Amino acid sequence: MTQATLVPAGDRWTLVFIRELRKPPEQVWPALIDPERLDRWAPFTADRDLGTPGAVTLTMVDGDDRTPMACTVLAAEPPHLLEHTWGDDLLRWELEASGTGTRLTLRHTSAEKGIEAMVAAGWHLCADTLERLLAGEPVVAIRGEAAREHGWEDLRNRYAKMFTG
Template sequence: MKTYDARLVADDPHWTLIFVRELDHPPEQVWSALTEPGELDQWAPFATEEPLTAPGRTTLTMVDGDERTDLPATVTRVVRPSLLEYSWGDDVLRWELEPSGHGTRLTLRHTLAQSGMAAMVAAGWHLCTDVLSRLLDGNPVGVIRGRDAMDHGWAELRSAYASVIG
């Protein structure tokens, strides 16, 4: 099973998962998918009712089948179309977009509040960015999140990432 560039770095007192993915679409198109509620709901592990395009408080809703859990979030940095940073519960997500060939190098720096979660988180983002890539290609496959991920190779991905990032 193919894994993407991922590594774990100490960010005292937390750990930051750095996950890199090459996408065949320009930064502006990827930016829209990262910030617009209608697009996020098609690929991300959460839903939101407000665009993530301006600093301020918001709510990101974890979705797992019929279960929905609201988590507080604060958008802290927005530099369109190259940088988006926000809290998600106790975690911090920093999305960096840079032109790469005819597409975008997407780098996610996910600072984890809980140690020992990196391989699970990497597997989840792997599936999410696979869905994102298909969405951007115009060939959406539907969101894969929560328990549904188990039916799409999440356990195997978790094991593969555990061997890569420890």
Template structure:
């Protein structure tokens, strides 16, 4: 597929819940592939690099410490992470900085139901996170289908419908749309 021809899929099956003083996005998507194939896309560093917003310093299929590198334009950021649960091919849970990601894979008659539970600090991040995962999972589906397109991440995501998805998810969650995540200014990051 020509990446310029990419258009986001329709808004996804999402929900959000309060989790103590934090918020959890639940993003569910049905995939046409068996759980083992989806598991590999979630854990193998080479496959993650092809669709996720980060790369992994090792395979995520076993518990333990790992470095996940967020790819945001020209300034990759290493984040400490910990795989807390890995039960192939049904459950993967790890931290990403202060966030918690839990991937649940359930075999269906035609493939896999993927449920991502992403816990964040602030409620206004839910639409942003949903829009980002929406694009990433679209790219992952292309990868799984054998029709890969380049990853959509960082500020480049705005060229592929991120802003519209953010707005749609904000309306769905009845959360004011606060726009793009704040980016550090150069003077804030200078030494």
């Protein structure tokens, strides 16, 4: 189950994206911080483990294009909270035990206007891939233009309708 809402944040906006996962927080946490696991589901790669505060480079991947971004892990409280910058954006990952699984809440705060539905669609595909990774399936991250082959445009349109009421 996925829920997504937009919350005003001053001159910025925050996407609150919630996904129920079937694994407990202790099994989800490594997928959020380990560079090898991130590379299999996230829109970026990491040059180090995100489990400790400090500088990190997150590299956006789109086919052969790579865009490194200097970022900072602001908080890492295993297995419940990870907060880091991503360029000018702020990502806050909250893991809460929910039955035998995890309620994953991503709060993605961005200053760029007009991309809210695109961001939600991207995280939706990433969360689908994360769920399959946690289930032990062989997966490859769905990034950039490749997302169009996996229903990204339909998701973007659906989120756009949801966000505009």
